[in-house]
Amino acid sequence: MKGFLKSVGLLTIMLVCSAFLLAGCGDDAPKTIKIGFNLPLTGDIPEVGEGSKNAAEMYLKDINDAGGLEVGGKKYPLEFIYMDNESKAESATNVALKLIEQDNVIAIIGPNSSKQAVPAGGTCNDNHTPMISPWSTNPNTTLDRPWVFRAAFLDPFQGPVVADFAAKKFGAKTAAVIFDVSNDYSKGLAEIFKSSWEAKGLGPVVAFESHGTKDQDFSAQLTTVIAANPDFIFVPDNYNQVALIIQQARDLGYTGPFMGSDAWGTPDLIKLCGDQCYNNYFSTHYAAAGAKGATKVFIDRYEAAYGSTPADYAALTWDSIGIMIEAIKNAGKVEADPVAMREAVREGLSAIKSFDGITGSSKFDAQGDPIKCAVVVKINDKGEFVFEESVCP
Amino acid sequence: MDFLIQNILNALQWGSFYALIALGYTLVYGVLRLINFAHGDIFMVGAYIAFGISGVLLGPSIGLSPLWTFVVAVPLTMALTACVGVTLERIAYRPLRRKGAHRLYVVITALMCGFILEYSNLAVLGAERLKFPELIQKSIWHMGDVTITNLKVIVIVAAIAVFVLLNFIVTKTKIGMAMRGISYDKFAIPLMGIPIDFIIVFTFVLGSAFAGLAGLLYAMSYPILEPFMGMLIGWKAFIAAVVGGIGDIKGAFVGGFLLGFIEVGVVAMPGLESTYRDLFAFSILLIILWVKPTGLFGMPQSTKI
Numbered sequence: 001m002k003g004f005l006k007s008v009g010l011l012t013i014m015l016v017c018s019a020f021l022l023a024g025c026g027d028d029a030p031k032t033i034k035i036g037f038n039l040p041l042t043g044d045i046p047e048v049g050e051g052s053k054n055a056a057e058m059y060l061k062d063i064n065d066a067g068g069l070e071v072g073g074k075k076y077p078l079e080f081i082y083m084d085n086e087s088k089a090e091s092a093t094n095v096a097l098k099l100i101e102q103d104n105v106i107a108i109i110g111p112n113s114s115k116q117a118v119p120a121g122g123t124c125n126d127n128h129t130p131m132i133s134p135w136s137t138n139p140n141t142t143l144d145r146p147w148v149f150r151a152a153f154l155d156p157f158q159g160p161v162v163a164d165f166a167a168k169k170f171g172a173k174t175a176a177v178i179f180d181v182s183n184d185y186s187k188g189l190a191e192i193f194k195s196s197w198e199a200k201g202l203g204p205v206v207a208f209e210s211h212g213t214k215d216q217d218f219s220a221q222l223t224t225v226i227a228a229n230p231d232f233i234f235v236p237d238n239y240n241q242v243a244l245i246i247q248q249a250r251d252l253g254y255t256g257p258f259m260g261s262d263a264w265g266t267p268d269l270i271k272l273c274g275d276q277c278y279n280n281y282f283s284t285h286y287a288a289a290g291a292k293g294a295t296k297v298f299i300d301r302y303e304a305a306y307g308s309t310p311a312d313y314a315a316l317t318w319d320s321i322g323i324m325i326e327a328i329k330n331a332g333k334v335e336a337d338p339v340a341m342r343e344a345v346r347e348g349l350s351a352i353k354s355f356d357g358i359t360g361s362s363k364f365d366a367q368g369d370p371i372k373c374a375v376v377v378k379i380n381d382k383g384e385f386v387f388e389e390s391v392c393p
Numbered sequence: 394m395d396f397l398i399q400n401i402l403n404a405l406q407w408g409s410f411y412a413l414i415a416l417g418y419t420l421v422y423g424v425l426r427l428i429n430f431a432h433g434d435i436f437m438v439g440a441y442i443a444f445g446i447s448g449v450l451l452g453p454s455i456g457l458s459p460l461w462t463f464v465v466a467v468p469l470t471m472a473l474t475a476c477v478g479v480t481l482e483r484i485a486y487r488p489l490r491r492k493g494a495h496r497l498y499v500v501i502t503a504l505m506c507g508f509i510l511e512y513s514n515l516a517v518l519g520a521e522r523l524k525f526p527e528l529i530q531k532s533i534w535h536m537g538d539v540t541i542t543n544l545k546v547i548v549i550v551a552a553i554a555v556f557v558l559l560n561f562i563v564t565k566t567k568i569g570m571a572m573r574g575i576s577y578d579k580f581a582i583p584l585m586g587i588p589i590d591f592i593i594v595f596t597f598v599l600g601s602a603f604a605g606l607a608g609l610l611y612a613m614s615y616p617i618l619e620p621f622m623g624m625l626i627g628w629k630a631f632i633a634a635v636v637g638g639i640g641d642i643k644g645a646f647v648g649g650f651l652l653g654f655i656e657v658g659v660v661a662m663p664g665l666e667s668t669y670r671d672l673f674a675f676s677i678l679l680i681i682l683w684v685k686p687t688g689l690f691g692m693p694q695s696t697k698i
Contacts, residue, residue: 046520181668209660210667214625216615219403220660221667227396227538240522244615251533252399253540272524272617 032079033069033334035324036099038110038120043087044213045238047268048112051314052134054306056080056109059321069325072333081105085116092116096123096131104338107131107327107345109320112313113238113263114138114185121148128339130346132324134316137262138188142368149349149368151320151357152285155185158261159192161283161374161391162234163200166259169281172231173203178221178245180237181210189236189261206230211241218245219252226254236261243273250276257281266311270383278379285312286359287377287387295358312359319357326352395538400661401654406545406614408653409552412646413607414630415637416559417600419645422634424572424596425490427499431481431506433627435601438510439474439608440525440618441518446470447526463528470609471602478601479594481506487590507627514620525616548610555603556646562599563642572596576640636678638691647689652678 037056039049060080068075081103085092092111099105100123107130111117117136124131125145133141133150137158142148166172175197179190187210194205206228209221225233226249233249235242235258242264249258260282269277288299288309298318302310328334330348335341354363355370362370373392377385414436421429446469449455450462457465485506489499532543563569571592574582583589611626612618629652637648655674660667687693 042515042520046522050521212668212671216617216622217403217407219407220400220657223396223399223403224661224663227399240617240619243524243617247616251531251540251542251545253533253535253538268522272522274524 031077033071033076033328034079034081034103034105034338035321036096036103036105036108037080037082038085038092038095038099038108038116039082040087040112040116041082041084043085044240045087045113047239047266047311048135048313049084049087051266051311052110052112052317053082054302055310055314055317056082056321058301058305059318063325069328071328071331074334076334085111085120087113087116089116089119092120093123096120096129097127100124100127100129105129106338106341107324109134109317109324112136112317113183114141114188115183117141117150118184121145124148128346129342130324130327130349132320132349134320135262135313136185138184139369140184140188144367146350146368147346149323149364151316151323151359151362151370152262153372153374154369155189155192157393158283158374159189160196160200161376162193162259162261163197163202164391165281165283165376165389166232166234166257167200167202170232170257174206174228174230175203176207176209176225176228176230176233177205178207178209178211178218178225178233178235178237180213180241182213183238185263186236186238190234193234193236215241216244218248222249222252222254225249226252230256232257232259234259234261236263238263239266239269240272242269243277246273246276246280262312265377265385266313267308270379275383278381278383281376281378281388283374283376283391284385285374286315287375287385289384289386298358315357315359319355319359322357323349323352323355326355396661398539400657402539402541402545403661404654404657405549405650406653407657408650409548410607410611410614410626410649411630411633411652412552412649413555413603413610414627415634415645415649416555416642417604418631418634419637419639419642420559420596420600423576423640423642424593425486426496426576427486428503428631428639429600430500430503430627430631431510432600432604433623433625433630434507434510435474435478435481435623436604436608436611436627437514437620437623438477439470439601439605440612440622441514441523441608442473442477442605443470443609443612444523444525444618446473447528451526459526459528459530466528466609467606471605474605474608475598475602477510478597478604482594482597487593507624511620511624518620520620523618525612525618527616528613544614548614551606551610552646552649555606556642559599559603560642568592568595632675632678636681636688638688641688641690644688644690651689 039052041049063069063078068077083095085095099108109132111120112135114136117133118140121141125147131148135152137152137155139154142150177190180186197205207225235245258280262284264282265284291299327345327348330351331344360372362372364370371393373390375390376388378388380386417432443466446466447462450457485502534541571587633648633652634645637644655677656670659670659673
């Protein structure tokens, strides 16, 4: 009896093992094209992850309803895998690794914010997986990383745009900056702004104050800023912090203008900040109000599907997918082996010299960075983001 | 000079929140010798309860004015948050106490309770941040270059009032005497005919109700709510309570304001980056503990609460 039980046990173990072995087999032809998404669905900026996911779902539906993506005369359905990086740098690298090693994606879109995109870009580059960050503007994301690309303009371009605009619009001679020191995006942009402001000889940056990501009280920093009496305050921060900073600055008696960066551009800013954010300006990638052509079509469809205006990260995610799709088409065929396919997609990406997207057309330079225009947007009396002017390199 | 006064006012407001939360830590520790690590999250729950209440009261079905909403929301928030604190005591701490579990396990349980509150909030309400409605028409008073808002005054006055009230309850009332008795010897006290469970529940009611008040005032001052808002401020308030001498009400009050003043002071100091805020703040607190390991007002094996 004991021997019988033993042999049954052994048989079971063998069956289970062989099931695992068999799972590795199957036919060689890939059934779907897997693209991973590294998104902040929870954490500090959940709205950004949500917007990107919405845009991606729209794109996915378009392609798959048409029977899939045609590569080399054959149609393959797309599969998008969304993973949450919790708006944290360390989670973003974990998500990238998981997508590469466990899900065997051929390419990754995201992370959005530079805080996550800079470390995740390193992971993707080391693992030879193509990555496009839709929204990251920090130069380090793509610097010396042949596998990493982006759809947004860079901070060395955005910083001077803000400086020029503020000098012209407010007639500003002095500027103050308050930024998040533990966020690559915020810190990088603050420093670039400071050097470009001073390089233009416009006047001094009278206060350069930092804060931490989890801070909610900025009154001490703002007291220093206001005591220096600047003509305007530049706040390259995420929207949740912007809402608190502006309110506390007004409580401390500051009445002058604020200037923001592309991280302001979400409908949640107005929800959290209310009318205290009205009549300020920020630089960004596109303006939804008054859009034309393909951009308008995208905005209308997004509004119909999700009931809100798509912010810049949604539009940039759409463009990133577009760039990726073009790269896959350039690859010419779909390989079963993800490693070979990644190589082909990277070749396809670097073959793209220019791209006409809904956030404007862009040319790619040697680093994989697009050269494209920025727009300055005004938050009007109703809390809408209205086009103010466009600045091209 | 104006710069200095302005920063003192900033520090008073910021310290008020630390003091209010630290008072809750110190009360529970004083009676039970339990570090209630879930206290910061009870504060967070208080802010969310206040958000829910004001949403309902301001909503179309009741339609109170913002000021009346504030008047009703304060006691209601305190009562409901007290219920949360008492529930935690009933389902988490009391069974362990009955079984005579070591204090360490109760502290770990408290940590878990904190996580449960945070993540159940995240699961129910999602990661999206909430905007707290403006309940009090904000007026900004200017005195030279110094500005102060009516909200700031309310926060500071509330912190002082809570301290005075708690000090009175603990030192002048019978129930306060019972609390100090349990702190002194929780095995002998039931023999005197004192209902120990009732006193402990009362302690949790007091601590949690004032955490709820702190949550409400905090949400009004920094009107953006998220599930993890109680974590960091809870830890820091705990440290403030330890530096003040945990178990001592005066210590929690002074410790809270001390931390507020050091944090704001480091940022306001010219030539010192605000990046160094926490580094300097906690180094200073560490030095205080080196000199006096029991905290500013603490005594070895203190019997006070």
